[in-house]
Amino acid sequence: MNILTFDIEEWFVWEELCRFSPQRRKEYDDMLARLLDLLEERGIKATFFCVGMMGKNFPDVVRKIREKGHEIGCHSNVHTWLNKMTPEECLEDTRQALDNLQQCIGEKVQSYRAPAFSVGEDSRWVFDILSECGITRDSSVFPAGRDFGGFPSFGEDAPSLIETNNGVIREFPISVTSFFGRKTAFSGGGYFRFFPYGFVSRRMKKRDYNICYFHMSDFVKEKKFTKEEYETYFKEKASSLSLFTRSVKMNFGKERSWTKFSRLLEDIRFVTLEEADKLIQW
Ligand SMILES: [Zn+2]
Structure with missing residues (x-):
């Protein structure tokens, strides 16, 4: 089973950080249109996790995705890392996000x-x-080490049930693989841009469960964060090194990422999270 997902936040994030110029907005709108066309052409449906405020400030973007038959998921309300919030703040953020999207x-x-x-x-x-x-x-668990977030102690990267005080959550962790003895993601974001196409597709074909995740910014060239933007976005102090590292990570492999991605859609059959949930014998 292969699940295709996207995280949709850039419209909101760039509007918050700096003015989202009409020209920049067009780049994202065009990339989304290109993506939706490609998915339609290949008959593939995906899950799009949208930031709640996208539903409020950019409803046309969210509706366009839904109208094409894709699943809309929630990606928090304002894209603040959950581990930088208190449980009370997280509850409020989740409620608002769901309200905005619904x-x-x-x-x-x-x-x-x-x-x-x-x-x-x-x-x-x-x-x-x-x-x-x-x-x-839920698909928030990244069962390996990571710069931000990461849940290395979670265990296997297979769909699993998480008991909570309010019921069961069906978890779809991010796929990881072993690379020179280290556990690493490979089928999404910067990892997908970094690894050669053959490496990713061969590993995916050998496994029973894969989840791929992308952002529009995996395909659109990003400008560099200014010190101020970095600190607003990451809510921590910026250094020359952190600014440089971020810029490299944000843009690495983008010349080839769209071609690799289109090829992946030819080689592999994908479903949404919702469809995967129905297919699994929990
Ligand atoms: Zn995100």
């Missing part, structure tokens, strides 16, 4: 992904909150 599309939203996979051993309480808010499927 008002926008007029349907219940049941799938969730935390910004930057920011759920770990110290923030297991997040699952109680998600369940309390009506979330039944």
Whole structure:
């Protein structure tokens, strides 16, 4: 089973950080249109985790995705890492996010992904909150080490049930593989841009469960963060090294990422999180 997911936040994030110029907005709108066309052409449906405020400030973007038959999931309200919030703040953020998205599309939203996979051993309480808010499927667990977030102690990268105070959450962790003795993701974001296409597709074909995740920014060239933007976005001090590292990570492999991605859609059959949930004998 292969699940295709996208995290949709850039419209909102760039509007918050600096003015989202019409020209920049066009780049993202065009990339989304290109993506939706490609998915339609290949007959593939995906799950799009949208930031709640996208439903409020950019409802046309969220509706366009839903109208094409894709699943809308929730990606927090304002894209603040969950481990930088208190449980009370997280509850409020999740409620607002779901309200914004559900008002926008007029349907219940049941799938969730935390910004930057920011759920770990110290923030297991997040699952109680998600369940309390009506979330039944989650894909926030990144079962390997990571700059931000990461949950190396989670265990196997296979769909699993998480018991919470308010019911069960069906978890779809990010796929990881072993690379020179280290556990690493390979089928999404910067990892997908970094590894050669053959490496990713061969590993995917050998496994029973894969989940791929992308951002529009995996295909659109990003400008560099200014010191101020970095500090607003990451809520921590910026250094020359952190600014440089971020810029490299944000743009590495983008010349080839769209071609690799289109090829992946030719080689591999994908389903949404919602469809995967129905296919699994829990
Ligand atoms: Zn995100």
